[in-house]
Structures are given as C-alpha cells and as structure tokens.
Amino acid sequence: MGTRQRVAITGMGTVNPLAHSMPETWSRLIAGESGIGRITRFDTVGLGLTVHIAGEVKHFDPTDSMDARAARRMDRFCQLAVAAAIEAVRDARLVIGEQNRDDIAVLFATGAGGITTIIDQEAIRLSKGANRVSPLTVPALMPNAAAGQIGLLLGVRSMGMALASACASSNDAIGMAMAAIQLGWAKTVITGGSEVALLPLAIASFSNMGALSTKYNDEPQRASRPFDRERDGFVLSEMGTALVLEDLEEAQRRGAWIWAEVAGYGASMDAHHLVAPPPDGNGAVRAMRAALANAGMDPSEIDYISAHGTSTPLNDRAETVAIKEVFGEHAARVPISSIKSMVGHSAGGCGALEAAACAYAIQEGVLPPTINYEHPDPECDLDYVPNTARRTAIRSALSNNFGFGGHNSCIVLRQIDWLID
Helix, strand or coil, X not given: CCCCCCEEEEEEXXXXXXXXXXXXXXXXXXXCCCCCEECCCCCCCCCCCCCCEEECCCCCCHHHCCCHHHHHCCCHHHHHHHHHHXXXXXXXXXXXXXXXXXXXEEEEECCCCCHHHHHHHHHHXXXXXXXXXXXXHHHHHCCCHHHHHHHHHHXXXXXXXXXXXXXXXXXXXXXXXXXXXXXXXXXXXXXXXXXXXXXXXXXXXHHHCCCECCCCCCCHHHCCCCCECCCCXXXXXXXXXXXXXXXXXXXXXXXXXXXXXXXXXXXXXXXXXXCCCCCCCHHHHHHHHHHHHHHCCCHHHCCEEECCCCCCHHHHHHHHHXXXXXXXXXXXXXXXXXXXXXXXXXXXXHHHHHHHHHHHHHHHCEECCECCCCCEECCECCCCCECCCEECCCCEEEEEEEECCCEEEEEEEECCCCCCC
C-alpha cells in the first residue's frame, strides 16, 4: 500500500423512495420498510403498461433545498442530485469559501441524465411548435447538468464531470473520486449519482425486454425480492444520493466526523452480452477481485457484502456464483443483503445510496435486511440477511453494482481505524 493517501467519507445526503434524508432513510432501511408503491405520476392502465409499480420519490419539493428559479432550470434528476449534495455538504460540516473552493471537485453519475426533459420538450415541439421549446432544454437534459449545477450552486471550482456506466455509474463515480484525491487533482470531491427514469417510455422498454417485475402489481411492496425463488424482475425507482469524500489527513485536520474510508475500487467489462450477465459471473469476479486488491485486502477480511441484488432471475444467480468464486469458503459465512428490496433499482443512482448504507452499517454495527425473502432458491444459497436487520460488528464492506453494457463496478469501505502496513 505504501504511503498512498487515504480517502474518507465525511458527509452523505439522499432523496429516495423511503425518505428525503440519510438518517431517516437508514432508520427505515433497518426497519425493513419498503418504498415501493403504485405509480401515481401517470395512468399506467390507461397507457396500456403491464407494470403499475415503482419506487417514486414522494412529496419532494426542490425549493426546500434551492430557490424556485434554480429549480425550474433543472430536470428532476438534477433536482434530486442537488438536494442530496446540499445535505451531504451540511452533514460534512464543510464550509466552502475562497480558501478551498478551487480544491473541491464534483464527479457525479447518472445513467440517462435529463430524459424527462427530452420527452416533455419533444411533446411540446410536436403539439405547439418548435418556437415553444424551452431554450433551457439542452442545459437541463445534459448528463453533466447535475455536476454543473452542484458546482454552480455551491460555488466549487475544481474538476467536474458526469460518469455514465448504467447501473454501475455511482460506484464508478465514487471510485474516480477516490482516485482524484489520491492523484492530487482535488482535496475534496462531492460524488454520487442520481436517476429519474420513471416514464412510460422507459417502463415500456424495460418491461418489453422482460426486466421488470409484473407479478406483484397488486402487492407493490412484495415485488422487489432479491435472491428469492419467486423473483421475476426489478422494480424501477428514482433517487439521488451524494457523498463528500476528503483526503483523510485534511479531514482529520479540520476535525471532521469520518463515516468510513473508501479503501478500494475495481471495475471490469463482461464482453458477453449488452444486458445479460455471463452465467459464471466472470466480469463481477474480476471487478470484486480488483477492488479487494486495490484495498490491499483478502476476501476473508470482508465482513459484509452489499449486493447488486436486482431481483432478476439472471443477475441474482450470476452474482451468487461470482461471490462464491471470489470468497471461496468465506462466501457461506459473510452476510449479504440487497437494499433494492426496499428502494428498488435506479440505475445510475443506486450505488451511491448502497455505499452510504454500508457506511452506516460500519458505524452502527447493523446490517439492513433483504426483505421479501420468502422462498429459498437452491441456486442462491448464501446468507442474504433475510427480512430482519441484523446487529453484528462490521469493520469492512464490499458494495457491488453491475450494469447494462456489461459494466461491473465494486468498492470497498472500511472503518477508518483500519491499520495499514
């Protein structure tokens, strides 16, 4: 490991189907609550959709975090990102001013960016004419809008960019933020991910490819059931989550509270299929091993795995196979859970919330459960922390995210008092 700079998480914020803050989200996660419900934003039956459920963010008012004029200039994915970033900076007790604004970067992820704006403005063009299209359409739809708006509203001026690798996007953003600090490109990075794709077009497409759950329209909270034998697809959701990452020495110097260390990052590509994982989980295996090697850790040192756990038949089986390959005999002992069972799957937004949940688990010694685990699957036969949170000492965690395109991304978090040789 040498003298590589260590990177700390000092702040976290989120807006998701369970809550509009990280403390409330954590309370509901460990209580095993579900944020999945009937879609209220549009008439799924009238539109002929076969999927009627999702993880909607309820009662969100962007003006609680920003002024109305700024909010009107943003797509919803950007509003969630900004609200989460403001909470994360507040949680980090990070004061931004002339003395540090040039050392604070923003690396923020999304899978689809401002897809809501694209669809809304094209509808306006078709119905009312080209001259009625908003001049703010492009600034709102671009994937880097979240990074740009966070930088603009918080006044930070180091590097800023968007990262997009489908469902692996947030982990990639966190990994790149860690690297940016270690390489000296920034001292502090606001990172995370946001996604809002709860639209008839996206639901129809995912449904037609057989990716979404359709069996539980009348029981929405039972629909997301990772690793359960009766799983039939993921539940689409929306969310934005932000983390403040800092050089550990700088954070300690200013007396910041340290949630956890981002200790390792690994990524790979499957080169197998655009939307399906290889049955042997080879890409996931390589990403997990790369993250562990980057952290300088042995698989036996991992106390908890935050699974990608989408609730699809193919993914959960392949992830189980991959975990067994990487962890060997330890695979049967290490607890694994998927919070997607409670918040659904938000592509570019999911990894950041899962990383934040890992940091809470490390601090509080509680593992969030995999709810709706009712029917054991002989092909998914590990310890998935079924249905009820578990209190146990956790010093380290591996968080997995795998995305369409064959992208695999894993990060390792651990207690800040971990000794480095």
